[in-house]
Amino acid sequence: MSKKDKAEEVAQEEKMNKAAEEVKENTETTEEETVELSIEEQLQQDLAKEKDKFLRLFAEFENYKKRTSKERMDLFKTAGQEVIVSMLPVMDDFDRAMKEISKSEDKELVTGVELIQNKFKETLKGKGLLEIEVVQGDAFNADVHEAITQIPAPDEKLKGKIIDVIEKGFTLGDKIIRHPKVVVGN
Numbered sequence: 172m173s174k175k176d177k178a179e180e181v182a183q184e185e186k187m188n189k190a191a192e193e194v195k196e197n198t199e200t201t202e203e204e205t206v207e208l209s210i211e212e213q214l215q216q217d218l219a220k221e222k223d224k225f226l227r228l229f230a231e232f233e234n235y236k237k238r239t240s241k242e243r244m245d246l247f248k249t250a251g252q253e254v255i256v257s258m259l260p261v262m263d264d265f266d267r268a269m270k271e272i273s274k275s276e277d278k279e280l281v282t283g284v285e286l287i288q289n290k291f292k293e294t295l296k297g298k299g300l301l302e303i304e305v306v307q308g309d310a311f312n313a314d315v316h317e318a319i320t321q322i323p324a325p326d327e328k329l330k331g332k333i334i335d336v337i338e339k340g341f342t343l344g345d346k347i348i349r350h351p352k353v354v355v356g357n
Contacts, residue, residue: 248299248344255300256348259341265291266339303340305351309333315340317350324356332356 265288272281303315311318311333319337324330333353340351 251298252343252348255295255298255343258295259349262291262295263338299344300348301342303342303347303351305333305336305340305353307333307335311353311355315347315350316353318355319352321355321357326356329356 265284269281269284269288272284275281305316308329309332311331316333317340322334324332324334332355334356335354336351337354338349338352340347341349
């Protein structure tokens with residue numbers, strides 16, 4: 172190798188070293204900027220995650236409040252359901268007693284029992300109890316009525332219809348607590 176070749180080689184190496192140093196310096200500043208940007212980006216991502224967590228937790232809490240409020244309202248609506256259901260046989264007994272007492276000639280006795288019966292019915296009505304109105308000739312509905320038996324219809328018009336009501340039905344609020352027991356014509 173000649174001196175000229177060696178000088179060119181040394182010059183080339185120096186150029187490469189300078190270029191490498193410049194690249195290294197540029198890389199270091201870029202890495203610092205990248206580190207700064209990545210820290211900032213990381214903080215923004217963390218903030219976004221925390222906001223999302225907060226919003227989800229807040230929405231879950233709102234749903235919890237709504238659900239417990241609805242459950243509480245339902246509980247208040249049907250809180251006395253057991254007591255009212257246990258009073259239904261007493262109401263049936265009053266109806267049977269009124270039928271028999273009305274045959275009596277003692278009008279004061281009939282009036283007294285009627286007053287007690289009406290007060291009892293109004294008290295239960297005030298608590299949300301309503302009688303399901305069923306009369307002879309109504310169409311049978313399996314969702315509302317409970318068929319006790321089927322008998323041959325005395326009239327062609329009464330086929331598939333209610334012939335007789337054995338026991339009254341009642342609703343408490345929107346819920347049927349006792350289905351009316353009926354006899355259906357076939």
